[in-house]
Amino acid sequence: MDINDFRSIITVMGLLSFLGICAWAYSRQAQPGFEEAARLPLDDDDLPVSKSRQEQEGRQNG
Numbered sequence: 479m480d481i482n483d484f485r486s487i488i489t490v491m492g493l494l495s496f497l498g499i500c501a502w503a504y505s506r507q508a509q510p511g512f513e514e515a516a517r518l519p520l521d522d523d524d525l526p527v528s529k530s531r532q533e534q535e536g537r538q539n540g
Contacts, residue, residue: 502508 503512
């Protein structure tokens with residue numbers, strides 16, 4: 479076995495890994511988890527910052 483055989487084996491393993499990840503990403507089983515993750519930034523409830531806190535942060539920043 480020489481270096482070219484090793485390179486061929488690594489290339490085939492990389493291709494199979496890529497195809498496996500693509501199959502997992504587009505599977506119906508993974509879809510609910512991806513949809514939940516996509517909604518996370520929109521579901522984040524940020525509390526409004528009080529005026530005194532804004533003034534304190536303004537003093538600290540400059």
